[in-house]
Amino acid sequence: MLKRLGMMCAVAACLMGTLTAAADDNELDKIQQRLADSWKEHRSFTASMKITEKRETPGYPAATLTGTGKMELMRKGDKELMRVEVEMTIAQKLGDNETEMKQSSLTISDGDHRYVLAEMMGQKMARKTKIDKADAIDPAAMFKDLREDFELKVLSEETIGDTKVTVIEGTPKQADAAPLTRIVNYLDLEHGVMVKSVMFGQDNTPIRTTEFTDLKYDVKIDPERFVFKTPEGVELIDDTETP
Numbered sequence: 001m002l003k004r005l006g007m008m009c010a011v012a013a014c015l016m017g018t019l020t021a022a023a024d025d026n027e028l029d030k031i032q033q034r035l036a037d038s039w040k041e042h043r044s045f046t047a048s049m050k051i052t053e054k055r056e057t058p059g060y061p062a063a064t065l066t067g068t069g070k071m072e073l074m075r076k077g078d079k080e081l082m083r084v085e086v087e088m089t090i091a092q093k094l095g096d097n098e099t100e101m102k103q104s105s106l107t108i109s110d111g112d113h114r115y116v117l118a119e120m121m122g123q124k125m126a127r128k129t130k131i132d133k134a135d136a137i138d139p140a141a142m143f144k145d146l147r148e149d150f151e152l153k154v155l156s157e158e159t160i161g162d163t164k165v166t167v168i169e170g171t172p173k174q175a176d177a178a179p180l181t182r183i184v185n186y187l188d189l190e191h192g193v194m195v196k197s198v199m200f201g202q203d204n205t206p207i208r209t210t211e212f213t214d215l216k217y218d219v220k221i222d223p224e225r226f227v228f229k230t231p232e233g234v235e236l237i238d239d240t241e242t243p
Helices: 002-040 139-149
Strands: 044-055 062-076 079-094 097-109 113-120 123-130 150-160 163-172 182-188 193-200 206-217 236-238
Touching (some): 139 150, 139 163, 139 182
Parallel strands (some): 123 236
Antiparallel strands (some): 044 206
């Protein structure tokens, strides 16, 4: 009798798990479609960025990265034009020794190519690459890719500032995704954008947090902002022919 009851409970648990998964998939489908529909309503947007990252690699000094920046995006036909400027401070500590370095980067996508200009310790390097689908900012496309690599579930609804967000948690489908154990994204479904993302490491502490604030939609942006100009004295490395 107890054995039969145990089997019945196990079957019920499996059925409940199946029904829950179906409900979750249905809810995730709705979120993905909501992101797509809301995103299409906007032709441009700008946002301020804040990035915090902790790096701990055996044999290397522990490092903390903090950065601020700005993102600008404008759609032109079926192309996304993007400009991201970031200023980073890298603080390292090994024993009693502490060092601090500054790093800046400019990323521009003109819809055909992606350009990155990085500067660190007075040295500048510029690189040109092909546009990759991973470069797309389209939140619905990003959400679709996330669903392919992570098991997702809806956690809650919260408010960040004046923005109502839906909180989605993802755990890697591949066990070798270390040091990443989970990722939590905060989505503004009304406008179709992500306003915050937190990645967690093996000890379940945040290893990278990215926040977007002061978001403005359908603002006028000078198209010249998406034209990359190689600084004088800097060689542009062209990787567009690289397989």
